[in-house]
Amino acid sequence: xxxxxxxxxxxxxxxxxxxxxxxxxxxxxxxxxxxxxxxxxxxxxxxxxxxxxxxxxxxxxxxxxxxxxxxxxxxxxxxxxxxxxxxxxxxxxxxxxxxxxxxxxxxxxxxxxxxxxxxxxxxxxxxxxxxxxxxxxxxxxxxxxxxxxxxxxxxxxxxxxxxxxxxxxxxxxxxxxxxxxxxxxxxxxxxxxxxxxxxxxxxxxxxxxxxxxxxxxxxxxxxxxxxxxxxxxxxxxxxxxxxxxxxxxxxxxxxxxxxxxxxxxxxxxxxxxxxxxxxxxxxxxxxxxxxxxxxxxxxxxxx
Amino acid sequence: xxxxxxxxxxxxxxxxxxxxxxxxxxxxxxxxxxxxxxxxxxxxxxxxxxxxxxxxxxxxxxxxxxxxxxxxxxxxxxxxxxxxxxxxxxxxxxxxxxxxxxxxxxxxxxxxxxxxxxxxxxxxxxxxxxxxxxxxxxxxxxx
Numbered sequence: 001x002x003x004x005x006x007x008x009x010x011x012x013x014x015x016x017x018x019x020x021x022x023x024x025x026x027x028x029x030x031x032x033x034x035x036x037x038x039x040x041x042x043x044x045x046x047x048x049x050x051x052x053x054x055x056x057x058x059x060x061x062x063x064x065x066x067x068x069x070x071x072x073x074x075x076x077x078x079x080x081x082x083x084x085x086x087x088x089x090x091x092x093x094x095x096x097x098x099x100x101x102x103x104x105x106x107x108x109x110x111x112x113x114x115x116x117x118x119x120x121x122x123x124x125x126x127x128x129x130x131x132x133x134x135x136x137x138x139x140x141x142x143x144x145x146x147x148x149x150x151x152x153x154x155x156x157x158x159x160x161x162x163x164x165x166x167x168x169x170x171x172x173x174x175x176x177x178x179x180x181x182x183x184x185x186x187x188x189x190x191x192x193x194x195x196x197x198x199x200x201x202x203x204x205x206x207x208x209x210x211x212x213x214x215x216x217x218x219x220x221x222x223x224x225x226x227x228x229x230x231x232x233x234x235x236x237x238x239x240x241x242x243x244x245x246x247x248x249x250x251x252x253x254x255x256x257x258x259x260x261x262x263x264x265x266x267x268x269x270x271x272x273x274x275x276x277x278x279x280x281x282x283x284x285x286x287x288x289x290x291x292x293x294x295x296x297x298x299x300x301x302x303x
Numbered sequence: 304x305x306x307x308x309x310x311x312x313x314x315x316x317x318x319x320x321x322x323x324x325x326x327x328x329x330x331x332x333x334x335x336x337x338x339x340x341x342x343x344x345x346x347x348x349x350x351x352x353x354x355x356x357x358x359x360x361x362x363x364x365x366x367x368x369x370x371x372x373x374x375x376x377x378x379x380x381x382x383x384x385x386x387x388x389x390x391x392x393x394x395x396x397x398x399x400x401x402x403x404x405x406x407x408x409x410x411x412x413x414x415x416x417x418x419x420x421x422x423x424x425x426x427x428x429x430x431x432x433x434x435x436x437x438x439x440x441x442x443x444x445x446x
Contacts, residue, residue, distance in 0.1 A: 037352050175350045183343045183353040200310040202352050224315040280404055284313040 008067075009034050009156050009188040010055060015064035017050055017212075024050040026212040027064070032190055032205070034155075037182055039203030040192040041291060046209040048192040049089065052160045055190070056086060069156060082110065085149030089161040091141055095134030099127050102144060103151075110152035118151035125173060139170025146177055157181050159191035163198060171198070178202050196288040206287065210295040220287070227290045230259045231281030232272055246271050249293035260285050260293035304333065304340065308349055316351055320359035321366075325390040328368055328379055339369060339377040 010032035017025040025047045032038045042048050053059045054066050057073030057080060066073060073080040097105060103122065107113040122129065125143040127136070133144060142162065149157060157178070163171040175198060178189050193199050199206060206223060208216040216223065227248075234242065237254040244250065246268040247259040257277075261268035265282070272279060285293070306323045308316055327333050339345070342360060346353035360377055363369045368390075370380045406416045 172350060176347060179346055179350060179353065183346055197310045201308070201316065201350060204352055204354055220315070229313055280408070284315060284318075286311045286313040288311055289313060 007034055008032060009036075009069060010038075010190060011065075011067040012051070012054070013065045015051075015054060015061055015066060017047075017054070017059065017062055023212045025054075028209070028212070028214050029064075030207050030214065030217055032188060034188055035182060035186040036204045037178060037189045037202050038191070039199035039206045040190065040209060041194065041196060041199055041206060041287070042192075042209035043194065043295065045211075047212040048209055049160060050212075051209070052158065052192060055158060056081070056084070082112075083154050083156065085152065085154035085157045087142070087145045087149045087157075087159045087162055089164055091145040093133050093141060093145055095132065097133050098129065099131055099133065099136075099144060100129035102133060102148070103129075106148040106151065112152040112154075114151055114153060117153070118147060121147045121150060139166050139173075142166055142170055143173055146174060150177060150181065153185070153187070155187050157187065157189045157191075159189070161192055161194070163193060163195050171195075175202055196286075196291055200287040208291055208294060215294045216290065223287065223290060224284050226263055227285040227293075228261045228265045228268065229281075229283050229285040229289055230261060230268070230272065230279060232257045232259060232277040233280050234275075234277050236276075238276075242275055242277065244268070244271055244275055248290075260289055306345075306349060308351065317355045317358040317362065320345075320349075320351075320356065321362045322394075324359070324363055325366075325368060326394060329390045329394065333379050335379055335381045337379045339379070341376065 008031040010030070012028055012030050015025050015028045016023060028047075028051065040048055040051065050059065054061060055068050055073060057068075057077045060074045068080050069083050071079050093102065094105070099122065103115075103118050107115060107118070125140075125147060127140060127144060127147070131140075133141065136144060146159075146162070149159070159174070159178070162174045166174070178191065179202060181187050181189055191199075200220070203220055205219050206216070207214055232242070232252075234255045234257070241250055242257060244259060244261075246261045246263060248262045249260045251258050259268075259272070269279060269282075304324075304327055306320060308319055310316060312319070314322075324333075324339070333339075339360070340348065342353050342356045346356045349356070360369065360371060364371050364377075367380060369377050371377045402416070405411075406413075411419075
């Protein structure tokens with residue numbers, strides 16, 4: 001698959017970034033088609049923010065290439081940033097401004113700003129125009145940042161951990177905004193998150209980053225077609241781990257084990273039966289289960 | 304129509320939507336000619352990707368349970384009944400399978416299970432209500 005094909009809003013090819021000797025990104029390639037909701041998942045320190053910074057042109061690719069809306073974000077920052085609605089994880093908004101000032105201030109940056117739409121969003125998000133930003137709650141601050149990222153109707157919305165540290169109601173607003181963005185005008189959303197349930201809900205495609213490497217990249221449909229969860233029962237407890245090469249992850253002891261398999265389900269079934277197991281349950285694996293199976297249960301998923 | 308999603312269940316969300324709408328049709332809560340919510344409306348209500356809802360509607364159309372009319376909407380089809388029959392059978396088969404696995408894990412014999420089913424049916428007073436009629440989908444008839 002070539003990431004430079006036209007029609008891709010984001011194309012990252014063989015991107016490697018080292019800080020000292022440590023590779024924060026190691027040969028990462030991904031392509032985000034137009035109109036897609038793309039979820040980037042990974043634990044702390046997996047390289048998500050480093051990747052986002054490359055997309056914004058904050059970091060220059062050491063090896064490999066990055067294209068956003070067909071441009072190199074380092075060489076053409078204005079062309080790229082004027083068409084990307086970005087919400088940063090730390091949401092550094094000017095605290096002394098009132099919400100009303102914040103809207104006018106943001107409007108000045110973007111020729112395509114839609115003041116009527118901004119006002120509708122402000123009402124929907126329940127933001128009082130007279131409140132100073134530093135007096136807003138975390139969730140409200142996130143909504144104010146999101147508003148500014150949406151109101152000029154950018155073709156690409158780039159959200160770095162948009163739900164991080166938010167209450168469920170603010171999280172819901174963010175997810176709804178993502179859905180409206182793609183449902184309405186076929187624009188594209190790229191967001192990073194450690195909340196796998198949210199990614200499962202809204203993403204078409206997903207990339208899993210672990211220690212700077214992509215451990216999975218594909219559509220949610222592919223993910224579900226190729227990963228399965230099994231409950232196995234052995235008539236006699238195997239000594240050590242059961243020998244099942246198709247299992248990405250095995251957990252259990254004694255007679256009862258659960259496995260997450262990769263690849264063709266029937267092949268794993270045959271493998272498990274041949275190993276003497278009785279299959280007592282079989283279902284699809286969730287994004288969270290696949291993630292844990294791939295990166296190990298030790299990976300930190302907290303804020 | 305209210306649907307409930309469990310994103311972490313391992314069942315793809317479009318499958319969850321398909322299964323639940325089948326259930327709604329099979330149980331007679333939606334009948335021929337009833338309109339389903341638009342893709343956008345359902346996506347926003349469920350907070351899921353609109354492509355996922357579209358995928359579910361395409362699947363339901365493929366199964367013959369709904370017809371999609373360009374620019375107008377998605378309606379429960381008149382051919383729903385025979386397929387609803389299959390859907391009902393499939394739903395009950397899954398529930399029975401799960402019950403059989405549980406019974407086995409708890410060392411419950413088949414005879415003991417059958418007896419328990421008869422006993423519960425008597426206790427819930429279901430037998431005489433459902434004789435010769437279709438069985439209401441347990442637990443969902445209230446919606």
